[in-house]
Amino acid sequence: MKYHSTRNNNDLFSPSEAVLQGLAPDGGLFVPQELPKVDFATWIGLDYQTIAKRIFKIFFSDLSDQIIAEIVSAAYGDNFDDPQIVPVHLIDDQIGFLELWHGPTLAFKDLALQFLPHLMQAAKKQLHFEQDILILTATSGDTGKAAMEGFAGVEHFKVIVFYPHNGVSSFQKRQMLCRDYDNVRAIALRGDFDDCQRGVKQLFSDQEFAGEAATAGYALSSANSINIGRLIPQMIYYINSYLQMVTANCLSYGEPISIVVPTGNFGNILAACYAKAMGLPLGRIHLAANQNNVLADFLQTGIYDSNRPLVKTSSPSMDILVASNLERYLYLKKPDSEWLKSLMRDLNVSGKFQIDPEILDLTASWTDENETSIAINQVYQSYEYLIDPHTAVAYSAIAKAGLTGLTLVASTASPYKFMEKILSSLDKEIPPDDRQSIETIAELSGQGIPQTVSKLWRLPQDKEIVISADQMAKAIFDNIKRK
Ligand SMILES: *Cc1c(COP(=O)(O)O)cnc(C)c1O
Numbered sequence: 001m002k003y004h005s006t007r008n009n010n011d012l013f014s015p016s017e018a019v020l021q022g023l024a025p026d027g028g029l030f031v032p033q034e035l036p037k038v039d040f041a042t043w044i045g046l047d048y049q050t051i052a053k054r055i056f057k058i059f060f061s062d063l064s065d066q067i068i069a070e071i072v073s074a075a076y077g078d079n080f081d082d083p084q085i086v087p088v089h090l091i092d093d094q095i096g097f098l099e100l101w102h103g104p105t106l107a108f109k110d111l112a113l114q115f116l117p118h119l120m121q122a123a124k125k126q127l128h129f130e131q132d133i134l135i136l137t138a139t140s141g142d143t144g145k146a147a148m149e150g151f152a153g154v155e156h157f158k159v160i161v162f163y164p165h166n167g168v169s170s171f172q173k174r175q176m177l178c179r180d181y182d183n184v185r186a187i188a189l190r191g192d193f194d195d196c197q198r199g200v201k202q203l204f205s206d207q208e209f210a211g212e213a214a215t216a217g218y219a220l221s222s223a224n225s226i227n228i229g230r231l232i233p234q235m236i237y238y239i240n241s242y243l244q245m246v247t248a249n250c251l252s253y254g255e256p257i258s259i260v261v262p263t264g265n266f267g268n269i270l271a272a273c274y275a276k277a278m279g280l281p282l283g284r285i286h287l288a289a290n291q292n293n294v295l296a297d298f299l300q301t302g303i304y305d306s307n308r309p310l311v312k313t314s315s316p317s318m319d320i321l322v323a324s325n326l327e328r329y330l331y332l333k334k335p336d337s338e339w340l341k342s343l344m345r346d347l348n349v350s351g352k353f354q355i356d357p358e359i360l361d362l363t364a365s366w367t368d369e370n371e372t373s374i375a376i377n378q379v380y381q382s383y384e385y386l387i388d389p390h391t392a393v394a395y396s397a398i399a400k401a402g403l404t405g406l407t408l409v410a411s412t413a414s415p416y417k418f419m420e421k422i423l424s425s426l427d428k429e430i431p432p433d434d435r436q437s438i439e440t441i442a443e444l445s446g447q448g449i450p451q452t453v454s455k456l457w458r459l460p461q462d463k464e465i466v467i468s469a470d471q472m473a474k475a476i477f478d479n480i481k482r483k
Pocket of ligand 1: 109262268412
């Protein structure tokens with residue numbers, strides 16, 4: 001498999017090159033040269049790890065089978081607290097939740113970020129790449145800790161994440177400020193997630209910054225879903241859960257199921273599109289947005305307009321107005337680099353672009369705060385099942401979209417990450433201390449407190465560093481030098 005930029009399909013890159021570079025040199029995103037058709041019927045009965053190996057063999061074809069096998073067993077083992085890695089929780093015979101939060105940081109990002117560090121190490125060896133790697137990452141809350149956890153203690157890698165000051169939940173903040181290792185660090189930025197993402201992207205295209213980093217001994221890379229190494233692993237759970245449903249006799253192979261994905265940066269939903277393009281019998285793929293409904297509007301009208309205020313919601317991982325992976329989706333639907341370049345130019349200059357909505361094959365809807373609370377409440381009252389606000393946004397979308405038949409909802413975060421919204425939706429008092437909320441959530445869910453949650457109160461907590469966008473480079477070098 002080779003990769004090329006969405007903005008230029010002439011220059012080809014090996015998988016290892018694409019993974020280490022993160023962003024393509026022209027500012028576009030790496031995409032696979034093709035999405036080969038697979039007869040997934042022959043994969044029925046395989047476990048998560050075996051599916052992972054087969055997918056990685058296709059997409060990271062410059063790594064040996066043995067290395068892929070080692071990476072997979074390191075990435076998807078007892079670091080997940082469920083042996084199925086991503087179990088499907090059916091609440092009735094129509095609706096199932098894809099529980100993507102059994103990893104160490106309790107959000108779906110772990111499915112990719114428990115894997116990416118191993119992949120990057122292998123890519124580094126493959127290319128005989130000598131320099132250390134500095135990973136810069138913007139986070140709306142979940143990617144940050146997942147990247148820190150994935151790279152914790154990994155030699156020759158340093159991770160610095162930027163999160164929006166006052167834009168993450170108190171639990172998320174505690175997660176990022178409590179760490180076991182010195183090579184990972186979180187810094188708060190005055191602004192929102194888009195400011196963090198823009199700041200990081202600017203540093204990536206800043207020659208002077210790259211030069212200084214090189215002098216300090218580092219090459220730059222990214223752990224955001226702009227990295228193709230983040231996206232490929234996300235296809236696995238769609239394939240695995242479809243086949244699980246077949247094995248459980250919920251459907252016969254070939255019958256379409258619907259997928260609903262709570263979306264922010266468009267990575268998770270794009271992985272579903274890729275799996276479908278490879279032949280997985282998915283029916284409708286529905287995009288669920290919160291009040292920051294720029295993507296829902298786009299899918300309905302073909303007009304992408306990010307010129308609107310960003311609203312802070314209870315599903316902060318979706319508080320995003322510029323979704324980077326949309327560029328890959330557009331390329332999938334219309335592989336025309338010149339066209340994409342002009343759209344991205346429009347987006348840069350005016351914050352918007354317009355296309356013919358005919359080529360778009362996803363449906364979309366959005367959910368406000370009140371509806372989110374209703375969904376949390378309803379699912380708990382009817383099924384005694386706790387869902388986090390992101391998952392609740394997706395659950396709400398089922399009725400809005402009029403989805404019928406078997407529907408799988410991507411459940412992207414554990415309820416522990418967003419306790420306040422859950423408690424208020426269930427008309428419970430919100431205790432002053434997160435620790436008490438944790439006890440309440442555990443009681444409501446009827447399950448024990450996960451290890452990774454209780455551990456957070458045993459680790460020392462960093463003092464929060466708060467900077468403005470123009471201080472990012474300085475903060476990074478201060479941090480590197482302190483190593
Ligand atoms: C990151 C995240 C999302 C959004 O996923 P994208 O791939 O950015 O669309 C949704 N929910 C949670 C809990 C997340 O952490």
